[in-house]
Amino acid sequence: MDYELSPEQAKMQRDIDAFCRSEIAPRAGILDACPRSEVGRRMKENLKTLARAGWFEPGHKENSLDLVEVYLAGEAVAKACPSTCLSARASAFLCAGGIRTFGTDAQKSAYLPPLLRAEQIGAFAWSEPQAGSDVQAIASTARKDGASWRISGRKDIVVNAPIADVILVLAYHDAQAGAEGDMSIFIVEKGAAGLTISDPLETMGMRGAPISTVTLQNCEASGILGDIPGEGYVQHRSMLNMGCIGVAALCVGVGTACMEISNAYAKERTAFGKRIGMYQEVGFKLADMFTYNDLGRMLALKAAWAINTNDPEAPVLAACAKLFASEAATRIAGWGMQIFAGHGYLAGSHMERLYRDARFGEICEGTSEMQRSLIARTELDRFLQAGQADSGSAFVA
Ligand SMILES: Cc1cc2nc3c(=O)[nH]c(=O)nc-3n(C[C@H](O)[C@H](O)[C@H](O)COP(=O)(O)OP(=O)(O)OC[C@H]3O[C@@H](n4cnc5c(N)ncnc54)[C@H](O)[C@@H]3O)c2cc1C
Incomplete structure (x- = not known):
């Protein structure tokens, strides 16, 4: 067993980390605090800065995605x-x-x-006011109009919608909505007639990311992803499953940032004549932060490797990684807040921003409850199969 990154992966990790520390981190607080009307323009500049340096490319191979690279890049950007x-x-x-x-x-x-190249910005819209975890309950439908498709529906929380040039939209493709095989992912371009994007929404955390509602009224799609109708449900599940790695990376990045600033604060802040890091109660928190974060990273990299190698365990490993890393991020941010105490609670402090940002992971792209359901279902299947095998051999005996 070899836990080492390859020399190329390690170099990529160092380079993107250094780049993000100098180019992205200094703007994080500004993005969080800026008026909603500015958030799209500012984020677009950040995305162009990243893409110009080649940092939109990690993970993109000829016909597939390398999830280890996706993880490494995601953690470095999230930390900044x-x-x-x-x-x-x-x-x-x-x-x-x-x-x-x-x-x-x-x-x-x-x-x-x-x-x-970030000359165009993309988004993916699936969840709706009445359907987030329960994707089959979406109400958006597309009808055939000659050679093209027209979509009607509403997607209520879509990252990048205010600045998007290309939006992937999950919808049923006939009025008899309900069956998995009747869903497709449609490609909708900026400016399409019938497409309305709301003003950026207010959110608790992740305030630098432009998020809005997308309304489609008989809106013309430019095509169906992959050009085969009926594949949307499976494509969506696959993207969200691979997406667990990126969300885990985001959460570990938040955790690492919390650890770095808490560590520095514990070394510098004094109380009762000692640096607070010298108190066991504070040191133990730093130890737990490190342990939880490292476990999240290990799970995510193992799951990324499993996806890259088509391991049949990959979906459950990805769910475990997302579940653990996101809940760890919430706890790590809580410990960090406790170390900073009153100064962490002040609006505008790094710790306060990270605390708000951390909470996102347990909710998005498959809540913790949905990840636990998937893991339990998989384990239960195994348990039942093992039980059948046992009873079978007992019968033969
Ligand atoms: C910052 C942010 C960015 C987002 N970006 C996007 C985006 O770009 N595109 C997009 O389409 N969506 C996006 N979303 C929406 C996100 O994907 C949904 O919020 C998420 O999938 C959960 O859906 P929901 O909020 O409708 O909760 P619901 O599905 O209504 O769930 C409510 C509660 O019930 C629980 N629950 C539901 N079903 C079950 C069950 N079977 N068993 C146990 N518990 C259950 C859930 O775990 C949760 O606790 C974003 C959300 C946030 C917060």
Whole structure:
């Protein structure tokens, strides 16, 4: 067993980390605090800065995604600015990655070059006011209109929608909505007639990422992802499963940032004549922060490797990684807040921003409850199969 990154992976990790520390981290607080009307323009600048340096490319291979690279880049960007990571992954992973994995050659050549240079920004819209975890309950439908498709529906929380040039939209493709096989992911371009994007929404955390509601009224789609109707449900599940790695990376990045600033604070702050890090109660918190974060990273890298190698365990490992890393981020941010105490609670402090950002992981792209359900279902299947095998052999005996 070899836990080492390859020399190329380790170099990529060092380079993107150094780049994000100098170019992205200094803007994190500004993005969080700026008026909603400015958030789109500011984030677009950040995404272009990342893409110009080649940092939208990690993970993109000829016809597939390398999830280890996706993880390494995601953690480094998130450590510098979680909102930038959220926005970058919505474009470079959820949208461009979806096109990379499922798009036709024509779709890849039309959309991937501008998306990976951040000349165009992408988004992926599936959840709706009445349907988040229960994707089959979406109400958006598309009807055939000659050679094209027209979509009607409402998607209520879509990262990058205010700045998006390309939006992947999950919808049923007939009025008899309900069956998995009747869903497709449609490609909708900025400016399409019938497409309305709301003003950026207010959110508790991740305030630097532009998020809005997308309304489609008989809106013309430019095509179906992969050009095969009926694949949308499976494509969506696959993207969200691979997406667990990116969300885990985001959470570990937040955790690492919390650890770094808490560690520095514990060395510098004094109480009762001693640096607070010298008190066991504070030191234990730092130890737990490190342990939880490292476990999240290990689970995520193992799951990423399992996806890259088509391991049949990959879906459950990815769910475990997302579940653990996101709950760890919430706890780590809580410990960090406790170390900073009153000064962490002040609005505008790094700790306060990270505490708000950390809470996102347990909710998005498959809540903790949904990840636990998937893991339990898989384990229960194994348990039942093992039980059948046992009873079978007992019968033979
Ligand atoms: C910052 C942010 C960014 C987002 N970005 C996007 C985006 O870019 N595109 C997009 O389409 N969506 C996006 N979302 C929406 C996100 O994917 C949903 O919020 C998420 O999937 C959960 O859905 P919901 O909020 O509708 O909760 P619900 O599905 O209504 O769940 C409510 C509660 O019930 C629980 N629950 C539901 N079903 C079960 C069950 N079977 N068993 C046990 N518990 C259950 C849930 O775990 C949760 O605790 C974003 C959300 C946030 C907060």
